[in-house]
Each structure stands twice: as C-alpha cells, then as structure tokens.
Amino acid sequence: MATKGIQSRNRQEVTGRILSAAERVFAEFGYAGASISRIAAQAGIPKSNVVYYFETKELLYRRVVGEIFDIWRAAADSITVDNDPIQALGDYIDTKLDLARTRPYGSKVWANEIIQRAPIVQDYLEDELRSWTEDRIVVIEAWIARGQIRQISARHLLYAIWATTQHYADFTHQITTLNEGVELTNRQWDETKTAVKDLLLRGVEKPGGA
Amino acid sequence: MATKGIQSRNRQEVTGRILSAAERVFAEFGYAGASISRIAAQAGIPKSNVVYYFETKELLYRRVVGEIFDIWRAAADSITVDNDPIQALGDYIDTKLDLARTRPYGSKVWANEIIQRAPIVQDYLEDELRSWTEDRIVVIEAWIARGQIRQISARHLLYAIWATTQHYADFTHQITTLNEGVELTNRQWDETKTAVKDLLLRGVEKPGGA
DNA sequence: ATGATTTCTGCACGATCGGTCAACATTTTT
DNA sequence: AAAAATGTTGACCGATCGTGCAGAAATCAT
Known part of the structure; x- marks a missing residue:
C-alpha cells in the first residue's frame, strides 16, 4: 500500500524517458521528420515499446506539446492586477528566458506546430490559449x-x-553561430535578460516613473 | 535575337512556379514532411518535372532559403551610419513587417531551418549572415x-x-486564432507597425530626444 | 526537312515510415 | 504455486519516400 510496486515505478521512468526523447527529436526533425524509431533510439528502448506506452505518434506528440504549454502558462502567474507592472512583466520575461535556456526543445516543438498551422493542437489554441490571453490583456489594460x-x-x-x-x-543555433560558434555563457544569459527587459519595459513604463 | 524563344520563357515560368510552390510546401510541412510530389501537385506539374529542373530536393530547398535570405538582407539597406537612427530602424521594422505579411512562407522556411540547427544552409550563417550582422552592429554602435x-x-x-x-x-496562425479566427486587416497591420515601433524604439531613443 | 537539343513524363528501385501482432518475460493478484 | 495482468520485443505489412532512367514530345539550329 505504501509503494505502487516495481511496475508502476518503471512505467513512470520509461514514459518519462520517452517524453524527454520525443521532445528533443520532434524539435530537431519536425513532426514528419521525427520517426518513432529515432525517438526510441534516443530513449534507448525498442520502437515497439514506445508504441506500447503512447499508442500512436500523434498521441505522443500531443503529450509533448501539452507539457510545454502548461509550463509557459505557469510562467505568467506574476501577471495579476495587484502586482507592480514593471516587476511582474520583468519576472515574466526572466522566467520565460530561463525556460528558453532550460527547455529549448519544447519551445521549438511549439514553434514548429504553430508554423504548420497547428494541425494537431488547434483545440489548445482555441480553448485554453485564447481565454488565457484575454485574461492577461485585461490585467495589462487595468494597469493602463x-x-x-x-x-x-x-x-x-x-x-x-x-x-x-x-x-x-x-x-539558439543562429545566436550561437553569431556568437563565434560557442553557446552563451551564464554572463551572456544575464546580459540577455537585462537587455530584453531594458528594451521592452522602457516602452512600457511611464517617462517620469524611473 | 530579340527574344530568347519559347523554351527559355517557359523555363523561367515553370521554375518560378516550382519555387513558389516549394516555398509554401516547405513552410507548411517542414523539410522532411514536404514531398516532391506534393510540391509538384501544388505547382500543377508532374513530379519528374520538378526533379528535372532542380535535380534534388535539397538543391530546391537551398534555392528557396537563399531567396528569403537575400530579401531580408536588402530590407536593412536603411541601416547606415549617416541615416537618422530612429528613422532608419523604423523603416527597417516597417519593411520587415511588410515582408512578414507578403512573404510569410519564406520566413517560416527560414525559422524551420534554424530550429533544426541549419542542417542544410549552415554555410549561409557562417559566411554571409555573420559578417552582415557584424556590419550592422558597427553602425548601431557608431550611433551610440x-x-x-x-x-x-x-x-x-x-x-x-x-x-x-x-x-x-x-x-500568423496563432495570431489569427487569437483574432477570433480572422486574418489581420489592413488597419490591424498598421496598428501592428505602430505598436512594434512604439515598443522597441522607445527603448532606443534618448529620453529627452522626443 | 532533318538532326540536335531541350523539355517532359511514367515506371521501377531500394529505403524508411507508422502501426499490428504474436510470442515471450516479468510482476501482481489470488 | 497457479492464474491474471502488465511489460517487452522482433518480425512483418502496406504505403510513401527520393531518385535514376529510358523514351516520348516539343523546340531549336541548320
């Protein structure tokens, strides 16, 4: 009763590895270019085992997209009417940039999906994203x-x-190439945060309110 | 002598139709998902005819990517030391947003290519994009x-x-969905230009220099 | 008009794809 | 310990892929 047994513990570990591998492969090859066998190879298991846990490529893909969507949604928790606008928006930008660094594959999967006109997760856009966006707009307009x-x-x-x-x-790849081929350092990521907030938030805050 | 004959006239027209169809299909399905037969169907010709003019899928793809790259490069002609910074950057943003509207497929193909780590046009990044970017940075730093x-x-x-x-x-698809499912109107595109310039350029211009 | 050149097209190939299935291994339940 | 449930795997299928190729059709040069 205390534990759920070895099987369910393994189930969670294997499905986690598959999801992680799938996020990366979907990002690097696109939906069509990402084969189940490549995802399986990335996860270190046979192809059949991936199908066993997720049934179809499309269902696996939906799980991957849903994950990054939920993470992004939580990143905007600071945007509420009672928070200070500049502080809240700055936190949102910081968190979003942290996610750009720690979860770049998820972002790429989302970008790919939208570029291709959301053939698989259009319901996400119409249901959750739309109402979520309208809510944030209400907050910002309240600040105004x-x-x-x-x-x-x-x-x-x-x-x-x-x-x-x-x-x-x-x-990331373009930025790295323009950075003499090396990934951004911790310092450069900090500079990025500062630069992005400096650029965007100066367009937001009142001239006198420095 | 005045004309080049029917054949070369047709050659130009057919290759143009192929390039246009390829830009769209590569954008909507990604490199792996875009099949030659689908590009051919979009262009209204047999698959073999596409191969005849462009030999391989990869060569056709390179032509498509090269086109949008050249167009974007020309869009930044206004960024020179002797031009007024705000005016020059504003023109750049305007032109870039016009291209976002008129050539969205090219932009999507480029995005896809970069997301997937530029497996095919990495030489573009290292040769032309890098030096081009450094040149613009020099101009902006001269303004500073x-x-x-x-x-x-x-x-x-x-x-x-x-x-x-x-x-x-x-x-575009996400923005359209958040716009109640209808594409942006002329007026909304104008508002977009104003909003983007207002946000970004206020972070650029000197506080007093309004 | 005739031969050379270019353009166009259908067919065939090996490879890879997503997904099915039956056999087997392990764990859980009784 | 036996039965049931769950997990794992390799073999296999029909479909589609990029591309090579031979020959037909159209155009050009003479």
Missing part, C-alpha cells in the same frame, strides 16, 4: 487604466514578449 | 558613440527586431 504604465497595446506587448523570449530558444 | 541613441546592446536590439517582426509571419 490605473495610470501605472504607458498607454500601449496590451496584445502587441504580449506578442513582443513571446517573440523575443522564445527567439532565444527557437533560434 | 555619437550620442544619437541610448546606450543599448546593439546585438540584442537586432535580435529583438528580428524576433518581433518575424513572429508576425511565423506565428
């Missing part, structure tokens, strides 16, 4: 109404934050 | 040295412009 930030387009501010933060995940 | 703009990171400013402008091409 209170005079806490400049009169900007809340929607385009969100898009700009998404675009810039995810750019550092999706375009 | 002259005191024409704030002391910002030229590199991250470029990345932010790329990220935001290309976001409106690569994530």
